[in-house]
Amino acid sequence: MAIQSVFILNKAGGLIYHTDRYNSKNDVEKTFGYPLDIVLKEDDKLTVIFGERDGIKVGFSLLAVNGEELSNKQLPNGTDALDFLKDPNNYPVSLKFGRIKLKTNEKIMFASMFHTLFAISTKLSPEQKSSGIQVLETESFKLHCYQTATGVKFLVLTDPKQGPMDNFLKRFHELYTDYALKNPFYSLEMPIRCELFDTNLQKTMEQVERATTQYSNE
Amino acid sequence: MTVYNIYIFNREGTCLYYYEWNRRTDCNMPKYEEFKLLHGMLFSIKSFVTRLSPIDGKNSFISYRTNKYKLHFYETPTGLKFVMNTDLAVENIQDTLHDIYNKIYVEYIVKNPLCKLNEPIQSSLFRTKLDEHVKSLPFY
Numbered sequence: 001m002a003i004q005s006v007f008i009l010n011k012a013g014g015l016i017y018h019t020d021r022y023n024s025k026n027d028v029e030k031t032f033g034y035p036l037d038i039v040l041k042e043d044d045k046l047t048v049i050f051g052e053r054d055g056i057k058v059g060f061s062l063l064a065v066n067g068e069e070l071s072n073k074q075l076p077n078g079t080d081a082l083d084f085l086k087d088p089n090n091y092p093v094s095l096k097f098g099r100i101k102l103k104t105n106e107k108i109m110f111a112s113m114f115h116t117l118f119a120i121s122t123k124l125s126p127e128q129k130s131s132g133i134q135v136l137e138t139e140s141f142k143l144h145c146y147q148t149a150t151g152v153k154f155l156v157l158t159d160p161k162q163g164p165m166d167n168f169l170k171r172f173h174e175l176y177t178d179y180a181l182k183n184p185f186y187s188l189e190m191p192i193r194c195e196l197f198d199t200n201l202q203k204t205m206e207q208v209e210r211a212t213t214q215y216s217n218e
Numbered sequence: 219m220t221v222y223n224i225y226i227f228n229r230e231g232t233c234l235y236y237y238e239w240n241r242r243t244d245c246n247m248p249k250y251e252e253f254k255l256l257h258g259m260l261f262s263i264k265s266f267v268t269r270l271s272p273i274d275g276k277n278s279f280i281s282y283r284t285n286k287y288k289l290h291f292y293e294t295p296t297g298l299k300f301v302m303n304t305d306l307a308v309e310n311i312q313d314t315l316h317d318i319y320n321k322i323y324v325e326y327i328v329k330n331p332l333c334k335l336n337e338p339i340q341s342s343l344f345r346t347k348l349d350e351h352v353k354s355l356p357f358y
Contacts, residue, residue: 059268102269113266120259121284124252126222126241126303130286136263137280140271157270 002212003168003205004141004157007107008176010189011151013115015108017180017192020101021205027063027098028055034091045100046073046081056097064096114155118145148173168208175200219357222287222303224348226323228336229297231257235339237348239358260291260299280310294319308357322347 008017032038039050046062063069065084068076075081084090102110118132136143142162146154146169154172156165179197180186186194223238233253245252260279267279281290283306290308292300292315300315326344327333333341352358 106269110266110270113262117259117262117266120255121282121289123245124256124259125284125287126238126243127286127305128243130284132284133282134284136267136282138267138271139278139280143270 002159002162002209004159006157006172006201006205007111007153007155008192009111009115009153009155012189013112014189015111016190017197018107018111019198019201027096028060029064029094029096030054030056031092031094034088036085040082040085042073042082046070048097059099060097061100062095063098063100066094067096114145115153118147118153144169146170146173152176162212168204171204172201175204219307220305221352221355221358222305224303224318224352225253225256225299225301226339227253227257227260227299227301230336231261232336233257233338234336235344235348237345239352256301257299260301263291280312290315292316292319298323304357311357314355318348318351322351 003021005018005020007015010016037051037053038048038056040046040062041049048056048058048060048062050058052058062081065075065081070081073081075084085093114133121133122130132147133143133145135145137160140160142158142160144156144158144165146166148154152173154169154176156169156172158165175197176192179200180192180194181188183194183196186192220240222241223236225233226235228234231254233250236249236253247255263279263282278293279291281288283289286306287303288306288308290302290304290311292312298319300318302311302315304311322344326341326347327339328335330341330343333339333344339345
């Protein structure tokens with residue numbers, strides 16, 4: 001899938017709209033003997049910090065023990081998952097690891113983080129009158145950003161091989177003006193909750209996707 | 219095509235080396251503040267990228283571009299960071315930055331017992347070699 005997610009930031013850096021389109025399931029379930037050969041770090045969740053094997057990567061979180069989902073690092077019966085794993089009597093144990101999806105709060109945080117990065121990139125420019133970040137490239141994705149004259153930012157996360165997304169971003173802006181701004185129940189700078197906008201955006205994204213897949217098949 | 223400037227940071231965020239070829243602006247702030255600002259930005263971009271990435275594995279930041287310039291980033295496993303600003307026409311230059319590390323930094327700084335690591339680079343040999351190397355690049 002070419003488009004992974006889209007975001008709209010208001011001019012203060014607040015996240016006012018986001019959708020995700022990826023639901024790749026790359027959770028890994030394995031049976032382990034004692035002692036555990038994976039090092040887990042404890043913060044608000046249990047994360048793998050050392051010992052990649054069988055598709056379990058650094059950065060994955062422990063999702064379930066013996067098929068029982070963890071909630072807040074605890075097993076359904078209330079025992080702490082880390083204490084459970086320290087006891088040799090509980091082995092062999094089957095553990096499920098995967099990536100925890102970004103929570104809404106984290107998304108809001110990343111939106112404002114991008115807002116500052118955008119501003120700093122202008123400041124550090126070696127050439128005069130530079131805009132902020134337009135495309136950010138990494139090995140696993142590409143982030144395209146379009147800032148309107150009023151300071152609203154449209155962000156699209158795509159595949160690293162995706163070409164320019166200018167047309168899509170312009171179209172995205174058009175949809176925003178048509179369906180979000182003209183909605184009498186929408187107050188400016190506030191999160192967008194508008195069904196018509198959602199459906200039309202989904203439609204446009206599907207169109208773009210079809211166009212790009214055709215292109216890559218040729 | 220142009221190469222504007224280059225920054226080399228160590229893993230603690232100290233700027234080891236800075237050199238500019240064609241810089242057209244002057245940030246109205248002292249150099250040391252600019253280095254701190256840039257390093258802070260790179261650090262944030264790195265954490266931003268690892269968390270935002272939809273897939274796992276290697277998720278390193280490569281470059282970003284604005285409407286005027288492109289910033290290229292290369293990090294060694296030891297945490298040494300090479301940052302080069304060029305114009306927009308330049309493609310992916312990870313190999314070039316790796317060459318600067320491999321052929322110039324390692325040769326003239328690491329192999330020179332008089333150069334202390336983790337301190338700003340004073341060696342004039344390094345400066346001339348880097349200058350020659352960059353000027354011979356096809357996109358200089």
